[in-house]
Amino acid sequence: MRIVIATEAQFHRTEDGRVLAPDSALGYAAWVHYLGVFDQILIAARVTRRSAQGAAGLPVEGPGVRVLPLPAYQGIGGYLRRRGALSAAVRQAVAEHRGTAADTTAFLALVPGLVGTALTRELNRQGLPFGLEVVGDVAEVLADRRIVSAAAGRMLARQCQQARAVSYVTRTVLQGRYPARADVPTVSCPRVRLEEEDFVAGSRPAPDGWGAVGARHPHPARTVRLLTIGSQERTYKGHDVLVDAVALMRSEGLRPEVTIVGDGRHHDEIVRRAAAHGLGDTVRFVRRLGSRPEVRAALDATDVFVLPSRTEGLPRVLVEAAARALPAVASAVGGVVEILPPRDLVPPDQPRRLAESLTDLIASPDRYAAASERNLATAREYSLDRLRPIRLSFHRTLREITVSADGSDATGRHSHAPAGSLAGPGR
Known part of the structure; x- marks a missing residue:
C-alpha cells in the first residue's frame, strides 16, 4: 500500500x-x-x-x-x-x-x-x-x-x-x-527523530566565571554565546525579536555573541535590523546548517539556545538543543510549554522580557546547571x-x-467506526 x-x-x-x-x-x-x-x-x-x-x-x-x-x-x-x-x-x-x-x-x-x-x-x-x-x-x-x-x-x-x-x-x-x-x-x-548520537552523556555546568554583581547585572568572565535556528521564510521564528532583545542587553552592558541560523524571504530584513541597532560585531548570520552533525556542533558551541517564536507546534530544534543539555529561553507558545518550565518561558513579541530572562539566566550559575540537567532529561522522553x-x-x-473503507454506507460515505485505539502519550 x-x-x-x-x-x-x-x-x-x-x-x-x-x-x-x-x-x-x-x-x-x-x-x-x-x-x-x-x-x-x-x-x-x-x-x-x-x-x-x-x-x-x-x-x-x-x-x-x-x-x-x-x-x-x-x-x-x-x-x-x-x-x-x-x-x-x-x-x-x-x-x-x-x-x-x-x-x-x-x-x-x-x-x-x-x-x-x-x-x-x-x-x-x-x-x-x-x-x-x-x-x-x-x-x-x-x-x-x-x-x-x-x-x-x-x-x-x-x-x-x-x-x-x-x-x-x-x-x-x-x-x-x-x-x-x-x-x-x-x-x-x-x-522528532533523536537517535543516541544526538544526546550528550551528561548535563553541563555554568561556564567558568559566570555570576552576578547584583541580580540584574551579570559580568561573565567570557562572552556569552546565544544561538537560534529557524526558517526566515516567514516571521514566525521571531528572529527580529531576538535582535531587539540583544540590543537591550547591550544597553545594560552585557555583550553576548549571537548566531542566527536561517534563510528565507525575511533574511535581509533581519540583517538590516541588526545593522540598524549597531550589532554588526555582535550578531552573526548563517543561512543554513546542512547536516545533523553541523547542527550538533553549533549547539555544542553555544551557551544558551533561544527560541523567540510567535507560534510553534512542538519545535524539533528545541528538543535537539535539550538533547545537548543546553539551557534555553523560549516563547510560551504551542507545545513549547510542554518542554520548558515557566521560569524559562517569556510571552511572544516582547523583547524586553526576553532580554530580562536571558540576563537572569546568565546571572545564576545554579539556575543554568539545573536547566541543563532538566532539559537533558526531558529530551530523553522524545528519543x-x-x-x-x-x-x-x-x-x-x-x-x-x-x-x-471499502465498506461504505448507502450514501457512499465511509462509516466512522473506530479502527482501534492507539497506545501512547496523549490518549
Whole structure:
C-alpha cells in the first residue's frame, strides 16, 4: 500500500531532476519512517524550479519516496491567485493514486496548511477517509489577523472532527484546542527523530566565571554565546525579536555573541535590523546548517539556545538543543510549554522580557546547571526508541482504516467506526 502525504513544505527541483529540501529536517530521512508500514511514500508538495548551480539543500526523493509536484505560490496572495491550479492538481493526484481494493492508497494531511486543506477538501468531496498530523496552531500563526485567525481555527477544528485518525505533535495543547471525535484513535507523536548520537552523556555546568554583581547585572568572565535556528521564510521564528532583545542587553552592558541560523524571504530584513541597532560585531548570520552533525556542533558551541517564536507546534530544534543539555529561553507558545518550565518561558513579541530572562539566566550559575540537567532529561522522553512504536501504531491504524473503507454506507460515505485505539502519550 502507498500513502499520499500533503505537506506545506516547499521543495526545489533542479535542472538535473533532483528535488531538494531547503531545510535539513525535510530531506529524505524525514519521510522514510513511513516505509515501516507503507510500500511507497508520495509527498504532495509545492515545487519550484531552481538551477542546479544555485540550488542548495538535501535530496527528498530516494528508494520508496517520490514527490508529487504541486503549483508553487508564496503567501496568501499567491495562494489566492493559484488556488484553482492547486485544487486541480490535488484532484488529479487523488484520481491517479486513490487505488483499488487490490492496490490501495492511504491519505495523510499535515495541518494546518493550505496544501493539507486542499487535500482534505477533495477527499471529503469523494467520501474517502484520511488521517491528520496536527503540527501547529493556526490561531497563533494568524494571531495578528483576528477574523482570518478565527476562520482558520474553525477549519482546523472541523478537519480534526472529519479525520479517521489524528496524530498530534503535542501531549495536550493542540488536543485541547482541536480535538478529534471521541471514537477516533489519536496519538501524541512529535515529528522528532533523536537517535543516541544526538544526546550528550551528561548535563553541563555554568561556564567558568559566570555570576552576578547584583541580580540584574551579570559580568561573565567570557562572552556569552546565544544561538537560534529557524526558517526566515516567514516571521514566525521571531528572529527580529531576538535582535531587539540583544540590543537591550547591550544597553545594560552585557555583550553576548549571537548566531542566527536561517534563510528565507525575511533574511535581509533581519540583517538590516541588526545593522540598524549597531550589532554588526555582535550578531552573526548563517543561512543554513546542512547536516545533523553541523547542527550538533553549533549547539555544542553555544551557551544558551533561544527560541523567540510567535507560534510553534512542538519545535524539533528545541528538543535537539535539550538533547545537548543546553539551557534555553523560549516563547510560551504551542507545545513549547510542554518542554520548558515557566521560569524559562517569556510571552511572544516582547523583547524586553526576553532580554530580562536571558540576563537572569546568565546571572545564576545554579539556575543554568539545573536547566541543563532538566532539559537533558526531558529530551530523553522524545528519543526515537520511545516514539517509534507510537508512530508505527498510528501508521498501522491509518492503513487498517484505509483497507476497511471499502465498506461504505448507502450514501457512499465511509462509516466512522473506530479502527482501534492507539497506545501512547496523549490518549
